[in-house]
Amino acid sequence: MGERAERDSPDSFNETILGLYEDVFRLAVDRFKEDSLARLRDVIPFDSxxxxxxxxxxQLIFGIAACDFPFERLVAYSVHWQRHDVLRSAVSRRPGACLRNEDLGPVEDHYASEIYREFCGPSGIEHAMGVTLIDPVTNVGELVFLFRADRCAPFSDLERDRLAQIMPHLVAAWRHRLLWHVAGHARTADLSPGGLPGGHAVVDGAGQVHASDAAFGLRMRALFPDWLGPRLPPDLLAATTGAATSVRVCGQTFRLHRGGDRHILSLAAEPALPLSPAEARVAERFASGMTAPRVALDLGISRATVRNHLTAIYEKLGVHSKVELVRKLAELPPG
Structure with a gap:
């Protein structure tokens, strides 16, 4: 009773969360997830x-970490059973909601299912509990599942609530650990993750976003309303594939801190300009030398829309010619 009471105490729960953030500076990046899962055992006992x-x-898998879960079992699940897993499907459809099989219907139905008879039962998985968090802009998600082998030891409501509460901290700690790791390998002098302004993401060489903060997602949604990641929008992806460390797309300057297989893409602070994202796209192209008809063709909009945008741009920026527009935009940080 004493051990369980200690595990159930708020102090123990808070210490576990604090430990996750302390591990950002202590654990190697390739061990962070496994060791973080093991730390959860302090407040939610599990077998794997x-x-x-x-x-x-x-579907795009960046990585899978396991705690006492054999690799061959992961392979068998991915190849044969994932598409039959109603619990995983439900968890993915409801980000932030921690679910167990018994939350979806009578647990007897689960024990009668093919996935239990052919995979879960033989693998020693009697109880499962999972949760996801998915960024609605980048489409990048993190999924955590805990398993128990004793049918007489289901996960409790308290344990379900605790996993839901701790999941945002797991994701935030992992983002910080990944950021520190990439910053340590970046070729930018004196780059410090703690010194980065709000609005940054970790991307790979193919332009896939692996992690980002909320400010990055909000700005990307404003710049690219129809974009859904994880791959960067085509205009931004094309601009970052060269050797440049600073690029300008849709009126926003992005800094690229290049590392090894991953890089940090951050939003540069911008002077406050009253242009909408659509107006910024027109202004950028028009100032670069495109004619108004060419801008319309490039953006897939009508010439009348381009003319209306240019009228608003000139008025908002207080310019009266293309030369003045070029000079005004040149006052912004180089891209």
């Missing part, structure tokens, strides 16, 4: 666990 990172639609 997995932590996956990636995107759901289309």
């Amino acid at each position: 666990a997995i932590w996956g990172s990636g995107a759901e639609d289309p």
